[in-house]
Amino acid sequence: xxxxxxxxxxxxxxxxxxxxxxxxxxxxxxxxxxxxxxxxxxxxxxxxxxxxxxxxxxxxxxxxxxxxxxxxxxxxxxxxxxxxxxxxxxxxxxxxxxxxxxxxxxxxxxxxxxxxxxxxxxxxxxxxxxxxxxxxxxxxxxxxxxxxxxxxxxxxxxxxxxxxxxxxxxxxxxxxxxxxxxxxxxxxxxxxxxxxxxxxxxxxxxxxxxxxxxxxxxxxxxxxxxxxxxxxxxxxxxxxxxxxxxxxxxxxxxxxxxxxxxxxxxxxxxxxxxxxxxxxxxxxxxxxxxxxxxxxxxxxxxxxxxxxxxxxxxxxxxxxxxxxxxxxxxxxxxxxxxxxxxx
Amino acid sequence: xxxxxxxxxxxxxxxxxxxxxxxxxxxxxxxxxxxxxxxxxxxxxxxxxxxxxxxxxxxxxxxxxxxxxxxxxxxxxxxxxxxxxxxxxxxxxxxxxxxxxxxxxxxxxxxxxxxxxxxxxxxxxxxxxxxxxxxxxxxxxxxxxxxxxxxxxxxxxxxxxxxxxxxxxxxxxxxxxxxxxxxxxxxxxxxxxxxxxxxxxxxxxxxxxxxxxxxxxxxxxxxxxxxxxxxxxxxxxxxxxxxxxxxxxxxxxxxxxxxxxxxxxxxxxxxxxxxxxxxxxxxxxxxxxxxxxxxxxxxxxxxxxxxxxxxxxxxxxxxxxxxxxxxxxxxxxxxxxxxxxxx
DNA sequence: TTGTAGGCGTTATCAG
DNA sequence: CTGATAACGCCTACAA
Numbered sequence: 001x002x003x004x005x006x007x008x009x010x011x012x013x014x015x016x017x018x019x020x021x022x023x024x025x026x027x028x029x030x031x032x033x034x035x036x037x038x039x040x041x042x043x044x045x046x047x048x049x050x051x052x053x054x055x056x057x058x059x060x061x062x063x064x065x066x067x068x069x070x071x072x073x074x075x076x077x078x079x080x081x082x083x084x085x086x087x088x089x090x091x092x093x094x095x096x097x098x099x100x101x102x103x104x105x106x107x108x109x110x111x112x113x114x115x116x117x118x119x120x121x122x123x124x125x126x127x128x129x130x131x132x133x134x135x136x137x138x139x140x141x142x143x144x145x146x147x148x149x150x151x152x153x154x155x156x157x158x159x160x161x162x163x164x165x166x167x168x169x170x171x172x173x174x175x176x177x178x179x180x181x182x183x184x185x186x187x188x189x190x191x192x193x194x195x196x197x198x199x200x201x202x203x204x205x206x207x208x209x210x211x212x213x214x215x216x217x218x219x220x221x222x223x224x225x226x227x228x229x230x231x232x233x234x235x236x237x238x239x240x241x242x243x244x245x246x247x248x249x250x251x252x253x254x255x256x257x258x259x260x261x262x263x264x265x266x267x268x269x270x271x272x273x274x275x276x277x278x279x280x281x282x283x284x285x286x287x288x289x290x291x292x293x294x295x296x297x298x299x300x301x302x303x304x305x306x307x308x309x310x311x312x313x314x315x316x317x318x319x320x321x322x323x324x325x326x327x328x329x330x331x332x333x334x335x336x337x338x339x340x341x342x343x
Numbered sequence: 344x345x346x347x348x349x350x351x352x353x354x355x356x357x358x359x360x361x362x363x364x365x366x367x368x369x370x371x372x373x374x375x376x377x378x379x380x381x382x383x384x385x386x387x388x389x390x391x392x393x394x395x396x397x398x399x400x401x402x403x404x405x406x407x408x409x410x411x412x413x414x415x416x417x418x419x420x421x422x423x424x425x426x427x428x429x430x431x432x433x434x435x436x437x438x439x440x441x442x443x444x445x446x447x448x449x450x451x452x453x454x455x456x457x458x459x460x461x462x463x464x465x466x467x468x469x470x471x472x473x474x475x476x477x478x479x480x481x482x483x484x485x486x487x488x489x490x491x492x493x494x495x496x497x498x499x500x501x502x503x504x505x506x507x508x509x510x511x512x513x514x515x516x517x518x519x520x521x522x523x524x525x526x527x528x529x530x531x532x533x534x535x536x537x538x539x540x541x542x543x544x545x546x547x548x549x550x551x552x553x554x555x556x557x558x559x560x561x562x563x564x565x566x567x568x569x570x571x572x573x574x575x576x577x578x579x580x581x582x583x584x585x586x587x588x589x590x591x592x593x594x595x596x597x598x599x600x601x602x603x604x605x606x607x608x609x610x611x612x613x614x615x616x617x618x619x620x621x622x623x624x625x626x627x628x629x630x631x632x633x634x635x636x637x638x639x640x641x642x643x644x645x646x647x648x649x650x651x652x653x654x655x656x657x658x659x660x661x662x663x664x665x666x667x668x669x670x671x672x673x674x675x676x677x678x679x680x681x682x683x684x685x686x
Numbered sequence: 687t688t689g690t691a692g693g694c695g696t697t698a699t700c701a702g
Numbered sequence: 703c704t705g706a707t708a709a710c711g712c713c714t715a716c717a718a
Contacts, residue, residue, distance in 0.1 A: 002463070002711095004710095004711055014688075014689085015690075016689090017688075017689065017712095017714075018687090018689075020712060020714085021713090024713085028688085030688090033688080047462055048711090048712080049463050049711050050458075050462035051394060051463045051710085051711080051712095052712045052713090053711080053712055053713080054712095055394045055398050055710085055711080055712075056694055056712045056713045056714085057694085058694070062442070072428065075424035075428050078419065081418035081424060084418060085415065085418050088446075089445075089447065092446055092447075092455075097442055097445065100431065102434055102440065103431075108435065112440075114390070115390070116440070118390030119393035119394075120393060120394045121393050121394070260632065263632050266634060289602050289603065289606050291606065347695055347696090349695080358705045359695090359696085359697095359705090360707090363695095363696065364703095364704085366697095367697085372703070372704080373703060373704090376704080391695085394695080394696090395694070395695030395696040395697090395710090396696050398695080398697095398711070399697040400696080400697065400710085
């Protein structure tokens, strides 16, 4: 059995409560006994038992991380590790640990969250996504359990603390940039339509076109759920258009998808950026390594995670904290996949 | 406050201990009271408190996950999310949760592990790597704390349960395959030399050459720690060789690195596979999407994770379980980056 | 400034 | 088959 507070107490000739106070660095303990107790802890190799502490405190110092139902797809995207690093950093600074909700389908994940929450395993939860309809979100809201979301809530925007990019503006910027290069036929390839980010980006795209006086075309807007493969499918669809109507530029909602696009274009002999410009999102590591290197909107994924864990911890430690909307900046990183339109 | 076992007990007119037994599905409880208690639980919306249970049981049903010191690099590699999925699946099957050790440098991670372990937060630990010298490994070993390693232990191979590929054989197979295509000048680009996997793969490479009667050349063996950039550096080094001495085939220890290689080769106008064949490791998603698609040794990353959490749980639940070496198969997936030598 | 005692929510032992 | 009762290790009034 491990060495406990009582062992330390005996060894230092004090009461257990005194040891407890020394651990908490309670100012009402004399420096002398503090020294004595600390020496005893050192000597015996004492480490506090988190579980016991959690039970007494009703607080675990653990944050739960929830990924969207399709973990397989989500995990594959470099977005995940990067946001995780950010979350990890923010959590570590405040001495919180991270726990993952496991489970492959939505049902399993939902149950995992309920267990985590009701079981008192975590003090708060980070939702790493924002979906249009979300049982988990509803559940947490109803229980008034501390949580933050990465992304923009579909409903209750003012009542949910969330960390997000301004995806509307970012996509507007992206589209504007392509327009400014002289492109007039700009298509949009988005991801899963159940994700709020997809919706936001589509709106930004539409808005940019509208402002530029370019009519919106249904056949220029595609949605694909699976990233790499989706990119391929999208290209095939666009290639069905008559040559003169094919877009000369693409806004792609995700770098991975853009990679799929790039690949398929290469197969069918369309050259990027000569025949077609591509601007995608996320600016993950591989976007730099593709051929040609992808121009991409950097959404500061690390920051998204970092801010998320920090604000969650703030909520946990101060439940009266008002709901917050934290916007992380974005920036277009220009590489070789975007070029002036030949017109 | 949450509803506890006592509330259920009162509601059902039984003792708390009876409720506890119902939860554990103790056979000595009559079906009638079981029904009654379950109805009460349902009615009150009872969920067991894991923390209290953990304290009473001295077991948390949580596995700790430890990444190597350089989390930044490690997280970026698609290896990580995939192995995580495997771990997650294995853990979920047995109702275990996963907790990550956070911290950016080695020191922080070491402390994180100590806290986790001594603090009783986890029942066991998975090391997601194998390094040549490793304080964490030593610490866990000395405390006789349940853990498994993904990879081959540098020391104490027979005293540490681990899940690994036969990396020696895999690299031998890989090299043999290139030799069988008629290549005689085959170079090896490995990763961080502090990782055991790098060492094993190098040995396999050497062995294949030896068996084929091809002398080993120092300047054909390179090591790079950073994956994508490393690939670039490696190419530069090889290009310094006189034309007639340049390798015609490359064994690259990681797909990401191979991507860097591919990219740099493209820049300097060397064509793959016409001028140079490339065979890499891991077979992650992007290896299929590169240009040309990479031939790669599939090491079944998901399985590595899956087997790891399963065997760890077995160790936890049965401490007398003998140490095990679990070998996951590998398989060369041939794509377009490898071709017959022109001789 | 320090000690005592009760409680956090479960489980397990021992009676009955 | 079921009910008290004492842990598990720590925290925190309340006392001294």
